[in-house]
Amino acid sequence: GNSVTQMEGPVTLSEEAFLTINCTYTATGYPSLFWYVQYPGEGLQLLLKATKADDKGSNKGFEATYRKETTSFHLEKGSVQVSDSAVYFCALSGRGSYIPTFGRGTSLIVHP
Amino acid sequence: DSGVTQTPKHLITATGQRVTLRCSPRSGDLSVYWYQQSLDQGLQFLIHYYNGEERAKGNILERFSAQQFPDLHSELNLSSLELGDSALYFCASSDGTSGGLGADTQYFGPGTRLTVL
Numbered sequence: 001g002n003s004v005t006q007m008e009g010p011v012t013l014s015e016e017a018f019l020t021i022n023c024t025y026t027a028t029g030y031p032s033l034f035w036y037v038q039y040p041g042e043g044l045q046l047l048l049k050a051t052k053a054d055d056k057g058s059n060k061g062f063e064a065t066y067r068k069e070t071t072s073f074h075l076e077k078g079s080v081q082v083s084d085s086a087v088y089f090c091a092l093s094g095r096g097s098y099i100p101t102f103g104r105g106t107s108l109i110v111h112p
Numbered sequence: 113d114s115g116v117t118q119t120p121k122h123l124i125t126a127t128g129q130r131v132t133l134r135c136s137p138r139s140g141d142l143s144v145y146w147y148q149q150s151l152d153q154g155l156q157f158l159i160h161y162y163n164g165e166e167r168a169k170g171n172i173l174e175r176f177s178a179q180q181f182p183d184l185h186s187e188l189n190l191s192s193l194e195l196g197d198s199a200l201y202f203c204a205s206s207d208g209t210s211g212g213l214g215a216d217t218q219y220f221g222p223g224t225r226l227t228v229l
Contacts, residue, residue: 034217043202043220044155045114089155093216099145099168100218104154 002027006090006103013080013110021075021106023064023090031092033057033066033073034100038087047075047088085110115139116221118203124227130191133224137184137205143167144186145206145218146178150199161186162208193228200225 007022025033032051036044048057053068062077073090087107093100115138125131137144146158148171157170161180172178175193180186190197204218 036218036220041222043114043116043204043222044218045220046217049217099157099160099170102155102157 002031002092002094002101004090004092004101004103006088006106009087009105009107011106011108013108015082015110015112016079017110019075019077019080019084019108021088021090021108023073023075023103025071025073025090025092027071027092027094027101029094030068031094033064034091034093035062035064035073035075036089036091036102038089038105040086044089080108080110082110082112084108114219114221116203116205116219118201118221118224120224121222122225122227124229125193126229127193127195129193129228130189131193131226133188133190133201133203133226135186135188135203135205135221137186137203138207138219141205141207141219142184143206143208143216144180144184145204146172146186146188147202147204148199149202149223155202158188190226195228198226198228 003026034049035047037047038044048059050057050066056065087105090103091100117136142163148156158172160168178188200223202223204220206216
């Protein structure tokens with residue numbers, strides 16, 4: 001079946017540091033890949049997505065590239081802000097299935 | 113604001129009781145999903161409804177049930193509650209515009225925090 005593995009957190013960074021959160025997946029066929037973000041006290045919201053190999057999703061300074069050869073979708077940001085502190089979830093959903101598979105989430109804490 | 117509403121925001125009840133959580137999807141979305149989020153289990157998919165019909169079941173206990181009404185709002189019923197049912201329950205909706213390609217974005221509500229004492 002489908003699965004998503006994310007690096008365990010928390011990830012603690014200083015403001016303006018570079019961020020990478022690793023995500024690898026197992027799936028049959030060609031899934032769509034997503035990053036969702038959950039701010040404290042809120043529901044998840046889509047951050048970015050990619051639907052085919054080599055696609056790059058980007059939003060709010062965050063980027064992730066769909067790497068089929070390494071089955072990865074790592075999230076990166078060049079300079080994090082305190083307001084980026086949140087939990088980040090990697091997810092996939094396969095063709096023919098509307099049910100996404102979520103990773104366990106990675107907590108990011110950014111200090112001033 | 114995702115456009116998905118959930119009530120109540122908080123619910124405190126006792127073991128053995130029954131509660132109902134309510135969700136209204138975004139205007140025009142036909143799909144509703146229910147998830148349970150807990151510290152030890154992460155985000156677990158419970159059940160999916162599309163236009164009033166159950167489409168998929170995940171890790172949903174037999175004590176739990178759901179339905180989607182003609183106006184597309186959905187209710188999740190939790191009965192014979194146990195301490196371990198304490199969690200955040202999220203509802204999400206999607207528009208299904210990817211046509212089965214699996215690229216649909218899910219829009220999450222703010223959640224209902226259930227505490228079972």
